[in-house]
Amino acid sequence: AQTVTQSQPEMSVQEAETVTLSCTYDTSENNYYLFWYKQPPSRQMILVIRQEAYKQQNATENRFSVNFQKAAKSFSLKISDSQLGDTAMYFCAFMKHVPQGGSEKLVFGKGTKLTVNP
Amino acid sequence: DVKVTQSSRYLVKRTGEKVFLECVQDMDHENMFWYRQDPGLGLRLIYFSYDVKMKEKGDIPEGYSVSREKKERFSLILESASTNQTSMYLCASSPGRGRVTDTQYFGPGTRLTVL
Numbered sequence: 536a537q538t539v540t541q542s543q544p545e546m547s548v549q550e551a552e553t554v555t556l557s558c559t560y561d562t563s564e565n566n567y568y569l570f571w572y573k574q575p576p577s578r579q580m581i582l583v584i585r586q587e588a589y590k591q592q593n594a595t596e597n598r599f600s601v602n603f604q605k606a607a608k609s610f611s612l613k614i615s616d617s618q619l620g621d622t623a624m625y626f627c628a629f630m631k632h633v634p635q636g637g638s639e640k641l642v643f644g645k646g647t648k649l650t651v652n653p
Numbered sequence: 654d655v656k657v658t659q660s661s662r663y664l665v666k667r668t669g670e671k672v673f674l675e676c677v678q679d680m681d682h683e684n685m686f687w688y689r690q691d692p693g694l695g696l697r698l699i700y701f702s703y704d705v706k707m708k709e710k711g712d713i714p715e716g717y718s719v720s721r722e723k724k725e726r727f728s729l730i731l732e733s734a735s736t737n738q739t740s741m742y743l744c745a746s747s748p749g750r751g752r753v754t755d756t757q758y759f760g761p762g763t764r765l766t767v768l
Contacts, residue, residue, distance in 0.1 A: 568755055578761075579762075585756065640701065641686075641698070643688075643695045
């Protein structure tokens with residue numbers, strides 16, 4: 536079974552600075568997807584960024600980027616120029632690739648609570 | 654935009670009551686999921702469905718059942734609510750078989766308190 540570990544229950548960062556959230560996972564699969572989801576206080580969970588395991592290039596979405604190290608099974612999230620609106624719970628998640636006709640299951644880490652301070 | 658809605662944001666029930674949590678998505682997604690979220694435990698999958706009338710157990714199905722009579726609607730049922738089922742319940746959907754994206758889209762959540 537796959538597991539996802541987020542070793543930092545809470546983190547804080549000053550506005551405009553850069554912060555990195557850690558995530559490691561354990562799997563015997565070779566083809567899979569990795570995600571970072573964000574859950575702001577009392578608001579809906581939304582996707583921040585996703586990475587296909589077969590792609591060597593790290594995904595980037597504006598101020599959000601990942602450092603994907605497949606051999607080390609590591610998938611960290613870097614937030615540049617942190618903003619107050621980045622304050623949220625961040626969840627790392629794993630999904631193994633399922634051939635057409637199958638179903639998808641996300642395995643989540645326990646989350647990291649990020650606070651951006653003014 | 655994908656929209657996933659849940660019938661209630663907050664719900665208070667008594668031990669032993671039968672509880673229905675409803676989830677509706679408007680993007681013709683094939684897959685739907687129910688999670689519960691507890692502090693320090695993250696999200697845990699209760700049940701999921703990849704087609705109408707189809708369901709599969711997730712990691713913590715005990716004490717729950719589900720129903721999917723229509724593609725857009727996925728219901729979570731607590732047959733006899735207990736205090737240890739007090740939690741935040743999140744519904745999600747994803748496009749499913751043969752589609753390009755595998756991203757799951759989440760509803761706003763239902764915070765259930767069982768007294």
